Amino acid sequence: MAAYDKADLERRMAGAVESLKHDLNGLRTGRASTALLDPVTVEVYGSHMPLAQVATVSVPEPRMLSVQVWDKSNVGPVEKAIRSAGLGLNPINDGQTLRLPIPDLTEERRKELAKLAGKYAEASRIAVRNVRRDGMDSLKTDEKKGVISEDERKRHETEVQKLTDATVADLDAAAAAKEKEILGK
Missing domain, CATH: 1.10.132.20 (Ribosome-recycling factor)
Known part of the structure; x- marks a missing residue:
């Protein structure tokens, strides 16, 4: 001791x-927050990585998150990881950017x-x-x-x-x- x-x-x-x-x-309220996606991990390059290591997350509007994926080949895995994270978010794919509207609770x-x-x-x-x-x-x-x-x-x-x-x-x-x-x- x-x-x-x-x-x-x-x-x-x-x-x-x-x-x-x-x-x-990390708990979702009615407003968008980049911290909302902190727990999301993405399976890319043969391993699980935090979302922050494969994309930039920003808040362009109070009820919208934007995820700019750096490598175009990772857009699919990032979208899948966000959908399966249990956050109730449905990404909209805009090429290399995913838009995440924050629904009302x-x-x-x-x-x-x-x-x-x-x-x-x-x-x-x-x-x-x-x-x-x-x-x-x-x-x-x-x-x-x-x-x-x-x-x-x-x-x-x-x-x-x-x-x-x-x-x-x-x-x-x-x-x-x-x-x-x-x-x-």
Whole structure:
């Protein structure tokens, strides 16, 4: 067990917040966002590659994505990958460019996406609580080894709990904002 390292705990908790924000960006709302296609992988040149490595994604209009495929021979695989990604998008092939109109979300789909945002947030809260547990464990170990006193351990535990509370508040705020965006309220 490593000695207590506040900077490491802060870094790991901040990583959980960033991970949640990245996951939430991938959820489709009524507006076009290049992050929507981040999870799409394309099978080209005998391997699976992220879409960003074979095409440029842009947002020419609020409800339209444009995918400019660099190699004309990859247009078919890119189109297939987008259709099979489960995003509910149907590409329109314009030669080397695919246009993706963003359809309106049904109320049912909005509720599913809001629920998914909640699941992502809960997974992040669990990750943060695990980081807190690691910090508390290392403080107890340091106290047993005589590296720190009981008073220092208690003071550091209070710091760790404050950091945890602040991080969970950030996670909750990000999830609430995304749910509000998804539900259109």
